[in-house]
Amino acid sequence: DALAIARVAVREPGLSRPRADEEIYRDMKLLVDHRDDLVDERRRMQQRLRWHLHQLDPSLVVALRMLGRTNHLERVGRWLARQPEAVQVRIARELVTRCRSMNKTISELDQELEQRTDQIAPELLEVPGCGPLTAAKLLAEIGPLDRFKTDAQLARHSGVAPLQASSGKVQRHRLDRGGNRQLNAALHRVAITQARHHPAARAHLERKQAEGKNRRDATRCPKHTLVRVTFNTLKARPALT
Numbered sequence: 001d002a003l004a005i006a007r008v009a010v011r012e013p014g015l016s017r018p019r020a021d022e023e024i025y026r027d028m029k030l031l032v033d034h035r036d037d038l039v040d041e042r043r044r045m046q047q048r049l050r051w052h053l054h055q056l057d058p059s060l061v062v063a064l065r066m067l068g069r070t071n072h073l074e075r076v077g078r079w080l081a082r083q084p085e086a087v088q089v090r091i092a093r094e095l096v097t098r099c100r101s102m103n104k105t106i107s108e109l110d111q112e113l114e115q116r117t118d119q120i121a122p123e124l125l126e127v128p129g130c131g132p133l134t135a136a137k138l139l140a141e142i143g144p145l146d147r148f149k150t151d152a153q154l155a156r157h158s159g160v161a162p163l164q165a166s167s168g169k170v171q172r173h174r175l176d177r178g179g180n181r182q183l184n185a186a187l188h189r190v191a192i193t194q195a196r197h198h199p200a201a202r203a204h205l206e207r208k209q210a211e212g213k214n215r216r217d218a219t220r221c222p223k224h225t226l227v228r229v230t231f232n233t234l235k236a237r238p239a240l241t
Contacts, residue, residue, distance in 0.1 A: 019144045028116055029140035035109045035133075042068070042102040049076075049095040052088055073100055123233050127226075128201070129193030134186050138230060141183035151231035158183040160223045175220070184223075187230075191222045 009015060046067040053060055053076065060079070066072040077096045083089045114132035117125065117139060124135045141158075148154040155161040159179020194201030201222055208218035 016147060019146070021144055024120065025139065025143040028113075028120070028136060029143075031109060031113055031116070032136055032140040035106060035113065038102060038106050038109070042099060042106065045095055045099055045102065049092060049099065052092040052095065056083065056088060056092065067099060068103065070100070070103065073103070121234055121237055123237055124230070127190070127229060127233060128198040129190040131193075134189050137182065137186040141180055141186065142230075142234070145231070145234045148231070151228045154231050155224055155227040158187060158227060160184060160187060160220075160227050187223045187226050188219075190226055191219055194222065195219060 049067060050062060053062060062072065062076065067076070073096055077093070080089055080093050080096065110133065113136040117132050117135045120139055121135065124130060124138065125132060127135075130138070142148075142154065148157065152161065156176075157180055159176045159181065161176060163176050191201070195205045196202075204222055205215075205218050208221050209215060213221070
């Protein structure tokens with residue numbers, strides 16, 4: 001195996017090599033993935049808590065997506081404190097405590113990711129629609145930018161570049177369902193946010209819809225532009241040391 005790898009390395013001089021800043025991006029990705037896991041775990045706890053609350057009192061109304069907020073958890077905790085002792089009440093109280101702890105941990109991770117993003121690529125936060133967590137996801141999934149020689153390579157890596165699907169006289173492209181789906185999802189979030197709040201992006205979306213595209217297809221169009229903007233933004237920043 002070692003001999004085969006050595007032969008490939010000699011034959012392909014353009015292979016990726018270790019970089020001095022890889023550890024920075026590796027740490028970023030570890031933190032981003034850890035946060036995603038914690039968010040998934042918190043959601044499962046919230047779902048179990050909601051089920052127990054409904055079993056205890058079907059008339060108790062807990063608004064959707066509100067168990068992630070401290071004030072609603074406090075309200076649920078006070079309600080559970082007034083209930084008679086029972087196994088299900090005890091389990092629900094434990095879930096409330098765990099949700100509070102998870103909220104605190106996730107909030108601390110959010111602050112750390114925002115600080116790291118501001119240190120690595122503050123220019124990325126100036127891109128319309130790109131918040132700290134999305135910027136952290138972009139940095140974590142892209143890694144060292146010199147892995148990509150052009151923005152086209154980054155677009156292909158992220159699954160944004162459409163694939164040629166022409167046949168005969170019919171010229172068409174199809175959606176690329178490969179690539180890095182986490183990176184693709186981050187770009188999609190930026191595109192959706194821009195379409196809602198950024199005038200230039202909204203005008204672009206309306207223009208594509210006027211050309212006959214539905215809203216879903218029209219929303220995909222700005223993602224290739226976002227890749228170019230992200231690539232140029234990261235390329236223009238000073239090298240990390």
